[in-house]
Amino acid sequence: MTATTTEAATTAPALPRKTLGLAMIGLAxxxxxxxxxxxxxxxxxxxxxxxxxxxxxxxxxxxxFVKDDLGLLALTRLxxxxxxxxxxxxxxxxxxKRRWPNIGPIPWSAIAAMAAVVGYYLGxxxxxxxxxxxxxxxxxxxxWDIAMQTMSVLVVAAPLxxxxxxxxxxxxxxxxxxxxxxxxxxxVLQTLPFFTYLLPAVIxxxxxxxxxxxxxxxxxxxxxxxxxxxxxxxxxxEVVEAGKMxxxxxxxxxxxxxxxxxxxxxxxxxxxxxxxxxxxxxLTAFIGMPGLGAKxxxxxxxxxxxxSFEIGVTxxxxxxxxxxxxxxxxxxxxxxxxxxxxxxxxHKFLLMAIGxxxxxxxxxxxxxxxxxxxxxxxxxxxxxxxTLIKNFLAIDLVQSITNSIRYVLNIWVLNPLRDFMLSIPxxxxxxxxxxxxxxxxxxxxxxxxxxxxxxxxxTGWWDRSVITLYSVLAAVSIALLLGVPIGIVxxxxxxxxxxxxxxxxxxxxxxxxxYLIPAIMLFGITATSVVMSILxxxxxxxxxxxxxxxxxxxxxxxxxxxMSGATRMQKLWNVQLPLALPxxxxxxxxxxxxxxxxxxxxxxxxxxxxxxxxxxxLAGTDLGKNFxxxxxxxxMALTFDMVIMKWADDKxxxxxxx
Amino acid sequence: MGSPxxxxxxxxxxxxxxxxxxxxxxxxGRSFEDIxxxxxIAGVRDVSxxxxxxxxxxxxxxxxxxxxTLVRCFSRLHEITGGSxxxxxxxxxxxxxxxxxxxxxxxxxxxxxxxxxLPHRTVLDNVAFPLEMRGQDRHTRRKRALExxxxxxxxxxxxxxxxxxxxxxxxxxxxxxxxxxxxxIWFLDEPFSALDPLIRREMQDEFLRxxxxxxxxxxxxxxxxxxxxxxxxxxxxxxxxxVEQCDTPDQIVMNPTTDYVAxxxxxxxxxxxxxxxxxxxxxxxxxxxxxxxxxxVQQLARLLVNDxxxxxxxxxxxxxxxxxxxxxxxxILLKAx
Numbered sequence: 001m002t003a004t005t006t007e008a009a010t011t012a013p014a015l016p017r018k019t020l021g022l023a024m025i026g027l028a029x030x031x032x033x034x035x036x037x038x039x040x041x042x043x044x045x046x047x048x049x050x051x052x053x054x055x056x057x058x059x060x061x062x063x064x065f066v067k068d069d070l071g072l073l074a075l076t077r078l079x080x081x082x083x084x085x086x087x088x089x090x091x092x093x094x095x096x097k098r099r100w101p102n103i104g105p106i107p108w109s110a111i112a113a114m115a116a117v118v119g120y121y122l123g124x125x126x127x128x129x130x131x132x133x134x135x136x137x138x139x140x141x142x143x144w145d146i147a148m149q150t151m152s153v154l155v156v157a158a159p160l161x162x163x164x165x166x167x168x169x170x171x172x173x174x175x176x177x178x179x180x181x182x183x184x185x186x187x188v189l190q191t192l193p194f195f196t197y198l199l200p201a202v203i204x205x206x207x208x209x210x211x212x213x214x215x216x217x218x219x220x221x222x223x224x225x226x227x228x229x230x231x232x233x234x235x236x237x238e239v240v241e242a243g244k245m246x247x248x249x250x251x252x253x254x255x256x257x258x259x260x261x262x263x264x265x266x267x268x269x270x271x272x273x274x275x276x277x278x279x280x281x282x283l284t285a286f287i288g289m290p291g292l293g294a295k296x297x298x299x300x301x302x303x304x305x306x307x308s309f310e311i312g313v314t315x316x317x318x319x320x321x322x323x324x325x326x327x328x329x330x331x332x333x334x335x336x337x338x339x340x341x342x343x344x345x346x347h348k349f350l351l352m353a354i355g356x357x358x359x360x361x362x363x364x365x366x367x368x369x370x371x372x373x374x375x376x377x378x379x380x381x382x383x384x385x386x387t388l389i390k391n392f393l394a395i396d397l398v399q400s401i402t403n404s405i406r407y408v409l410n411i412w413v414l415n416p417l418r419d420f421m422l423s424i425p426x427x428x429x430x431x432x433x434x435x436x437x438x439x440x441x442x443x444x445x446x447x448x449x450x451x452x453x454x455x456x457x458x459t460g461w462w463d464r465s466v467i468t469l470y471s472v473l474a475a476v477s478i479a480l481l482l483g484v485p486i487g488i489v490x491x492x493x494x495x496x497x498x499x500x501x502x503x504x505x506x507x508x509x510x511x512x513x514x515y516l517i518p519a520i521m522l523f524g525i526t527a528t529s530v531v532m533s534i535l536x537x538x539x540x541x542x543x544x545x546x547x548x549x550x551x552x553x554x555x556x557x558x559x560x561x562x563m564s565g566a567t568r569m570q571k572l573w574n575v576q577l578p579l580a581l582p583x584x585x586x587x588x589x590x591x592x593x594x595x596x597x598x599x600x601x602x603x604x605x606x607x608x609x610x611x612x613x614x615x616x617x618l619a620g621t622d623l624g625k626n627f628x629x630x631x632x633x634x635x636m637a638l639t640f641d642m643v644i645m646k647w648a649d650d651k652x653x654x655x656x657x658x
Numbered sequence: 659m660g661s662p663x664x665x666x667x668x669x670x671x672x673x674x675x676x677x678x679x680x681x682x683x684x685x686x687g688r689s690f691e692d693i694x695x696x697x698x699i700a701g702v703r704d705v706s707x708x709x710x711x712x713x714x715x716x717x718x719x720x721x722x723x724x725x726x727t728l729v730r731c732f733s734r735l736h737e738i739t740g741g742s743x744x745x746x747x748x749x750x751x752x753x754x755x756x757x758x759x760x761x762x763x764x765x766x767x768x769x770x771x772x773x774x775x776l777p778h779r780t781v782l783d784n785v786a787f788p789l790e791m792r793g794q795d796r797h798t799r800r801k802r803a804l805e806x807x808x809x810x811x812x813x814x815x816x817x818x819x820x821x822x823x824x825x826x827x828x829x830x831x832x833x834x835x836x837x838x839x840x841x842x843i844w845f846l847d848e849p850f851s852a853l854d855p856l857i858r859r860e861m862q863d864e865f866l867r868x869x870x871x872x873x874x875x876x877x878x879x880x881x882x883x884x885x886x887x888x889x890x891x892x893x894x895x896x897x898x899x900x901v902e903q904c905d906t907p908d909q910i911v912m913n914p915t916t917d918y919v920a921x922x923x924x925x926x927x928x929x930x931x932x933x934x935x936x937x938x939x940x941x942x943x944x945x946x947x948x949x950x951x952x953x954x955v956q957q958l959a960r961l962l963v964n965d966x967x968x969x970x971x972x973x974x975x976x977x978x979x980x981x982x983x984x985x986x987x988x989x990i991l992l993k994a995x
Contacts, residue, residue: 072745236772241774242775242832243776244735245766245788246763246788247791247792247839249791261776261777261778333819334818335779339817
């Protein structure tokens with residue numbers, strides 16, 4: 001009864017919204033048709049160059065003022081020096097760069113052994129095997145040095161991001177006004193394409209590991225801030241009052257009550273920081289940061305699929321290990337020892353780790369292979385895999401399948417869609433987006449959508465923006481067609497659902513760069529690969545949230561449907577899907593965000609969109625242009641994010657789900 | 659009884675946009691609903707109360723009646739909107755942050771409904787927490803914490819973490835923590851409400867045992883009228899933020915002043931609550947063997963039925979203080995009003 005009345009209450013004022021939205025669509029369609037018959041004035045089709053403001057020049061002026069006149073560059077160069085010392089130290093320890101403290105490199109076997117002990121402490125034998133195995137694999141496949149180049153930045157960037165994120169998170173939680181300023185900034189930062197992180201890092205922090213570390217740190221901070229704030233807000237009021245009644249000062253409250261009580265969320269933040277750092281540190285290859293990413297980029301560029309594949313496996317193993325270990329840390333709770341437990345039992349893991357480390361370091365002095373795996377000794381099978389894959393791709397059946405997929409996609413789907421989207425007049429396009437926002441979300445969202453897309457038009461990068469958007473929409477649509485049915489089928493049985501969810505969880509931890517490998521493997525360096533890599537990448541959240549949504553439908557509702565005599569299909573369409581829709585929308589939103597991220601990376605394959613231009617700016621010092629391009633991507637992504645999330649929230653509220 | 663330990667005068671606590679400004683313009687006599695219509699919630703409405711030293715005051719009310727808010731005003735976990743509260747002669751609203759912390763560190767203990775234990779600390783470290791906060795050294799606080807843990811019957815569980823304990827045991831930790839600093843004033847906010855009925859009864863007995871030993875000044879909150887009757891020296895019944903009646907259990911049962919209070923007492927077996935001492939009329943002398951003033955009517959049931967005297971003398975500590983009307987007492991026993 002209450003449900004119907006609230007429904008009526010919300011639909012009543014929504015009626016003019018609907019008419020207005022349809023009118024806007026009608027107007028846009030009319031303009032497009034006019035353009036087709038050649039009656040639309042040119043200035044309505046594309047904004048004339050004359051009225052496009054030189055945003056890039058303005059931004060450059062501002063940057064130069066901040067950089068030189070305000071002395072920001074001097075400050076960052078100072079920071080660079082400090083950071084360089086730390087990075088050199090980790091580089092020395094991990095792969096023997098000739099810098100202070102000149103004691104490295106640590107033998108790989110010692111690191112692998114210690115990782116295994118930490119794994120054992122966090123998650124038993126299986127985790128020990130995973131952690132130890134990852135490092136053994138890395139060494140034996142002959143990638144130890146490049147992997148350690150990557151790790152040497154990671155071990156600096158992740159703690160830095162953690163500390164900065166924690167401090168900012170605490171500040172945001174303490175001060176609502178700071179929080180109000182921070183939130184929109186975080187929203188922008190989280191949708192900003194990674195190229196836009198890279199160029200300023202290079203300009204302000206010197207090419208190489210320092211810039212890589214800075215870009216990585218900045219990139220990983222936002223989720224840490226959000227998780228910290230969330231965790232602190234969630235601390236139970238009674239625990240807080242208990243702290244106050246115990247006579248805590250403000251500092252004691254924070255140190256002894258709030259932060260320990262928010263432990264879980266803070267550690268989830270740590271997990272996210274580590275995973276984002278890994279994803280980004282691989283991508284810093286684009287600004288010349290050596291390591292796994294650079295090697296992968298080079299190998300893919302020269303189509304050495306075998307080596308690319310091996311590096312991919314290393315990155316994936318590292319990602320899975322770091323993810324599983326940090327997640328195991330989240331759920332690891334302290335256990336008590338009985339009174340009188342001796343010292344070596346209380347601290348057995350610490351002693352084991354020290355023992356393993358010292359032991360292997362000593363043994364490695366006499367057994368060289370435990371200290372360094374030489375070029376000839378490695379197990380790399382790059383060439384053999386290359387031949388294998390080339391032979392596989394040369395099989396007629398395989399070739400005809402990939403070729404026909406490429407043909408159908410390009411000729412029937414992708415090119416027509418792109419041409420159609422480009423043919424819509426700019427003003428009509430903005431109208432359409434705004435109308436869609438109005439119909440799906442609401443007035444506020446419609447206005448913002450119009451403003452955001454209007455700004456994109458004003459930057460003068462309209463065509464490239466539309467091409468970017470087209471790649472995203474095309475890939476996500478196909479992903480939707482494939483991912484949702486997979487999710488529905490998988491959700492039917494508890495067992496398959498769990499297996500697929502685990503696969504999705506694991507796939508989500510892979511750095512995005514990895515997704516290019518299978519696409520390039522099958523389709524070479526072509527436009528199809530771009531769509532394919534986005535497709536695979538964005539399918540993961542779609543499948544995942546479809547399953548989650550279906551599984552979280554309350555039992556009593558499916559039971560009620562069963563008892564009403566619904567067939568499986570009736571139950572799916574009338575009960576499960578409608579209730580799962582808000583959750584699925586969240587997955588859809590994430591798929592779009594992932595797609596925007598991936599489409600930029602794919603620039604490296606050769607696209608005509610914003611990513612391509614962005615990648616070009618990296619070669620120079622065009623900070624203004626870099627930002628304008630980045631903001632274009634952000635504005636489009638934010639529009640989707642805002643509209644979809646608003647719809648999902650409204651829907652959830654109307655369905656009375658939490 | 660001496661001077662009151664806690665003395666509240668016309669205390670208001672209003673939640674909303676500008677509570678202080680709103681209270682200034684508030685017309686007297688506006689009800690809870692009127693205030694809510696203005697966009698404010700009256701947590702506490704014009705409450706004046708005294709708590710005497712060594713007394714157990716039970717604040718009773720349904721959820722949302724403002725009882726938890728009121729006790730948080732006493733400890734200044736909430737800042738009050740109007741009125742004044744004195745604790746040991748100090749107006750606590752005027753205390754600096756430092757003085758307030760000192761007051762809490764030395765004089766106040768509080769027990770919470772869902773325990774409010776710190777999940778990352780062992781039983782011992784939870785109990786020692788207030789001592790640690792006031793800077794006592796490890797050895798002293800460990801010694802004191804072990805004492806209180808022993809007192810609440812948790813000896814041997816010092817190294818457990820809260821999640822390893824049952825609800826009743828967790829609340830024992832909460833009680834031990836609140837007693838660690840040897841507070842003068844002990845606040846208990848529905849301490850047993852989250853527990854199973856059987857455990858609750860056991861904990862109430864335990865609590866009465868502790869109180870008999872320690873003799874603290876107590877403000878105890880509950881929504882359970884039976885619990886209130888069982889424990890209280892005096893009961894304050896709250897509704898919509900205001901105190902409806904504040905009196906001894908006997909008086910509340912015998913003479914409810916408002917309809918709301920009367921409704922509560924309707925279902926109560928008065929014979930278990932009313933004491934002979936209350937029924938005794940001074941200046942009237944009965945004859946024969948006196949009954950104890952501390953006995954309830956129910957405890958005297960057999961005597962009341964079998965005896966033939968109209969007036970039975972009542973004695974408090976051997977001193978006859980008056981006599982009770984047997985017929986009246988029988989009416990209470992037989993639930994005839």
